[in-house]
Amino acid sequence: MADSDALSPEAQRLLELAGGREKLSHGQGDIAAALQAHPELAPYMNEVMQHVVEAATAIAQTSSSSKFGHSLQVLVGKIRTKNP
Amino acid sequence: MEEAIRIALEVGCGSSLQKVRRSKRYKTVRRRIEDAARHFPADSDCGVAFRVGNPRMGILLNTLPEPKALEQARSLVPADPPDPDLLALTTCLGSHLVRAAGQCLPDEITELAARWQNSSADEQIQIVSQLYFALRSDSQESSGCLTVERVLEKAEQERRRRYDPDVRTPVLPRLYGKWDSADNPANCQGKTQMITAFGRLAGTRVLSVSPLTHSRSQLDESRRHLLHRARNELRRRDLDTVDPLFAESLQAAHLEGAISVESGFHVGAALELKDKRWVMLDPHGLVWGVVPDVLDLGAVYNMLKKYRHALPGLTMIRDDANHSTQVIQERLALAEDLISRSHAFEEQLDQAEADLPTLIRLFEASNDIDLLWGCSDGDPQALQDPAQRKVIAHLLILGPDEEGSLMPNIGRILDPLGYSRCRKSILSYYYAAALNLVLDQLNEAGQIIHPIAEYALPEFDLATSVLNDLHESADGRPRDEGFFIRNVFRQMTFARALHNPQHVIAASQVLCRLPFLHENFGLSCPNSF
Known part of the structure; x- marks a missing residue:
C-alpha cells in the first residue's frame, strides 16, 4: 500500500477529513463533504485521489493469470501507449 | 526401496x-x-x-x-x-x-x-x-x-x-x-x-x-465468490453481453472453474x-x-x-492465524466496492438527463474515473490535467469504434441507441475492473x-x-x-x-x-x- 507519509501535510489533512485512505478506497469516505467544510484544501484533492488510486492498485500488476477482457480495458491500454 | x-x-x-x-x-x-x-x-x-x-x-x-x-x-x-x-x-x-x-x-x-x-x-x-x-x-x-x-x-x-x-x-x-x-x-x-x-x-x-491449504485455493475461492456475484448481477442488469470481450472472459472463467484440477x-x-x-x-x-x-x-x-x-x-x-485470509478479504472488499460503485453510478444516472453529454459530465466529475483508470494501469498523472481528464472521460464513455481507433466515436454519438449502449458499457466495465483486482497480484507480490x-x-x-x-x-x-x-x-x-x-x-x-x-x-x- 502507498505510504500516506509521502503526502503533503495539506493533502494528508484532507485525506483524514475525508475519512482516511482505507475508507476512501472502499468508497466509504466523503471527499466532497470535506471540501465543502474546508474549501481551502481543494487544490490538494488531486493529490489525495492519486494517492487513493495508488493505494488501490499498489500491488504489482504482474500476474500469472490472464485478465478479464473489456474493450474499455483495451482502450486504456491504447491511450497509455499513445501517452507514454 | x-x-x-x-x-x-x-x-x-x-x-x-x-x-x-x-x-x-x-x-x-x-x-x-x-x-x-x-x-x-x-x-x-x-x-x-x-x-x-x-x-x-x-x-x-x-x-x-x-x-x-x-x-x-x-x-x-x-x-x-x-x-x-x-x-x-x-x-x-x-x-x-x-x-x-x-x-x-x-x-x-x-x-x-x-x-x-x-x-x-x-x-x-x-x-x-x-x-x-x-x-x-x-x-x-x-x-x-x-x-x-x-x-x-x-x-x-x-x-x-x-x-x-x-x-x-x-x-x-x-x-x-x-x-x-x-x-x-x-x-x-x-x-x-x-x-x-x-x-x-x-x-x-x-x-x-x-x-x-494452498494459498491459491483460497484465492480461487474468493475469485469464484466474486465471479458468481458478478455473473448474477450482470445478467440481472442486462449487462452481461454488452461487451463481447468481457462476455467471452466471463464464459472462459466459468469454464476454467468447471474444469480446474484439484x-x-x-x-x-x-x-x-x-x-x-x-x-x-x-x-x-x-x-x-x-x-x-x-x-x-x-x-x-x-x-x-x-x-x-x-x-x-x-x-x-x-x-x-488467518493472515492470508485477511489479506485476500481486504482485496475482495476493494473489488466488491468497485461493483457497488457501478450500482451507485447507475442510480445517479437514473436521476439525471438520459443523454451522452450528461453521462460524460457525471463520469468526469466522479471519483470512479480515477479508480477505474488506476485499476486498468492508466497513469494517474493523466487525470490531473482537467483537459486530459475531459478527453479520457469522453473516450471511456464513447468507447472504441469497430477499428479500435481513439478518434471520437461519431457513430455512437449520432446513434439513437448510443446513450443506452455507452451507459451499459461503462457500467459493465466496473465489473471487469473488479474481477481483475483478484487475479494473482497478491501471491506474485509476496503478500500472502x-x-x-x-x-x-x-x-x-x-x-x-x-x-x-x-x-x-x-x-x-x-x-x-x-x-x-x-x-x-x-x-x-x-x-x-x-x-x-x-x-x-x-x-x-x-x-x-x-x-x-x-x-x-x-x-x-x-x-x-
Missing part, C-alpha cells in the same frame, strides 16, 4: 550406493542407529522420541506442548527401530540431491546467493523476490485476455503434465539439469531442491514447506532472513511472502533440529503465504519425496509403506497408506488426530504436482 535409492543416487546425483556406503556420513548415521543405546540415552528427550518413533511422536509433538508430549511418550511401548541401512542411505540421498541441485543453479542465482550474506533483511527480501521470478517457469506466465481458447490450451497443458508419461517432470537434478525458465521441466520438488541449494550457498537456514501434495521452501524473520518461497506454486511472526518458524526450526537424528522425517504443522503447512528439515524431506515418486516404478515390487510410515511424518505418507489394507487402520488413526488435514483429502493424487 534400495532400488529406488540406487536410481535416485545414480541417475539423479551422479553417485552410487557403493560410494555412499563407503562415506563417513553414511557410517556415522548407521552407527548412530545401530548403537542407539549410547547415542540416544533412554532418559533423554531424543532417546524417548527415538524409541517411540514416527508416527506416534509426530502426533504428540503436533498436538501437545513439548514437555507434555515427552511425558506421554515415556509411557508408550517402544516401536521397532528403523532399518539403519535404509535410513542412512536416505539421509545421504538428501544431501546428494541438494548438492546436485546446486550444480543446476544458473549464474544469475549463484550471484544472488553470494549477495545474501552482506545484505540487510529488506535487501534479502528483494533477493527472494528475484529468486521467485527466476525460478518461475515461462509456461506459468500468462498475459492477454482470458478467452475460452486460452483456458482449453492451459487445461491440455496441465493434463499432459500430470498424466502423459512422456512429459512427466523429472524430480532428479541430473535429469532436469541446468535451470532456465524457458524449458527446464523441474517441478515443485526440483525447484525446492534448488532453493535449498541456494540456502546452503547463501548460508541461511531453510525449511521445506508442504501446504495443507491440487495434490506439493512442496516449497522457507528461508530465514538476517533479522530472524522467515520468507516463504514457492515459485512452482506461484507464492512467496514474508511469514507472519505468529508462525514462529524459528521455534519450529529449533524443534526439528533438536530431533533431527532421532526423527529425521518429523514435520511440524503450523497455521498463519500458504496458510496451513507442514514444515520439515529439507534434505531428508526432499529425499523421501523423491523416493515416494520413484519407489513404485523402480523395481515393480509392492510399495514398502512400512518404510514411509516409520520414517516420514507427512500427510502424503498417510494418504498413500490409506490405500494399503495392511496400513489403513494405522494411517487413519494418525490422520484423525492431526490438527489440520490436507484440503483435498480423498481427491488428491498422492504424488506431488
Whole structure:
C-alpha cells in the first residue's frame, strides 16, 4: 500500500477529513463533504485521489493469470501507449 | 526401496550406493542407529522420541506442548527401530540431491546467493523476490485476455503434465539439469531442491514447506465468490453481453472453474532472513511472502533440529492465524466496492438527463474515473490535467469504434441507441475492473503465504519425496509403506497408506488426530504436482 507519509501535510489533512485512505478506497469516505467544510484544501484533492488510486492498485500488476477482457480495458491500454 | 535409492543416487546425483556406503556420513548415521543405546540415552528427550518413533511422536509433538508430549511418550511401548541401512542411505540421498541441485543453479542465482550474506533483511527480501521470478517457469506466465481458447490450451497443458508419461517432470537434478525458465521441466520438488541449494550457498537456514491449504485455493475461492456475484448481477442488469470481450472472459472463467484440477501434495521452501524473520518461497506454486511472526518458524526450526537424528522425517504443522485470509478479504472488499460503485453510478444516472453529454459530465466529475483508470494501469498523472481528464472521460464513455481507433466515436454519438449502449458499457466495465483486482497480484507480490503447512528439515524431506515418486516404478515390487510410515511424518505418507489394507487402520488413526488435514483429502493424487 502507498505510504500516506509521502503526502503533503495539506493533502494528508484532507485525506483524514475525508475519512482516511482505507475508507476512501472502499468508497466509504466523503471527499466532497470535506471540501465543502474546508474549501481551502481543494487544490490538494488531486493529490489525495492519486494517492487513493495508488493505494488501490499498489500491488504489482504482474500476474500469472490472464485478465478479464473489456474493450474499455483495451482502450486504456491504447491511450497509455499513445501517452507514454 | 534400495532400488529406488540406487536410481535416485545414480541417475539423479551422479553417485552410487557403493560410494555412499563407503562415506563417513553414511557410517556415522548407521552407527548412530545401530548403537542407539549410547547415542540416544533412554532418559533423554531424543532417546524417548527415538524409541517411540514416527508416527506416534509426530502426533504428540503436533498436538501437545513439548514437555507434555515427552511425558506421554515415556509411557508408550517402544516401536521397532528403523532399518539403519535404509535410513542412512536416505539421509545421504538428501544431501546428494541438494548438492546436485546446486550444480543446476544458473549464474544469475549463484550471484544472488553470494549477495545474501552482506545484505540487510529488506535487501534479502528483494533477493527472494528475484529468486521467485527466476525460478518461475515461462509456461506459468500468462498475459492477454482470458478467452475460452486460452483456458482449453492451459487445461491440455496441465493434463499432459500430470498424466502423459512422456512429459512427466523429472524430480532428479541430473535429469532436469541446468535451470532456465524457458524449458527446464523441474517441478515443485526440483525447484525446492534448488532453493535449498541456494540456502546452503547463501548460508541461511531453510525449511521445506508442504501446504495443507494452498494459498491459491483460497484465492480461487474468493475469485469464484466474486465471479458468481458478478455473473448474477450482470445478467440481472442486462449487462452481461454488452461487451463481447468481457462476455467471452466471463464464459472462459466459468469454464476454467468447471474444469480446474484439484491440487495434490506439493512442496516449497522457507528461508530465514538476517533479522530472524522467515520468507516463504514457492515459485512452482506461484507464492512467496514474508511469514507472519505468529508462525514462529524459528521455534519450529529449533524443534526439528533438536530431533533431527532421532526423527529425521518429523514435520511440524503450523497455521498463519488467518493472515492470508485477511489479506485476500481486504482485496475482495476493494473489488466488491468497485461493483457497488457501478450500482451507485447507475442510480445517479437514473436521476439525471438520459443523454451522452450528461453521462460524460457525471463520469468526469466522479471519483470512479480515477479508480477505474488506476485499476486498468492508466497513469494517474493523466487525470490531473482537467483537459486530459475531459478527453479520457469522453473516450471511456464513447468507447472504441469497430477499428479500435481513439478518434471520437461519431457513430455512437449520432446513434439513437448510443446513450443506452455507452451507459451499459461503462457500467459493465466496473465489473471487469473488479474481477481483475483478484487475479494473482497478491501471491506474485509476496503478500500472502500458504496458510496451513507442514514444515520439515529439507534434505531428508526432499529425499523421501523423491523416493515416494520413484519407489513404485523402480523395481515393480509392492510399495514398502512400512518404510514411509516409520520414517516420514507427512500427510502424503498417510494418504498413500490409506490405500494399503495392511496400513489403513494405522494411517487413519494418525490422520484423525492431526490438527489440520490436507484440503483435498480423498481427491488428491498422492504424488506431488
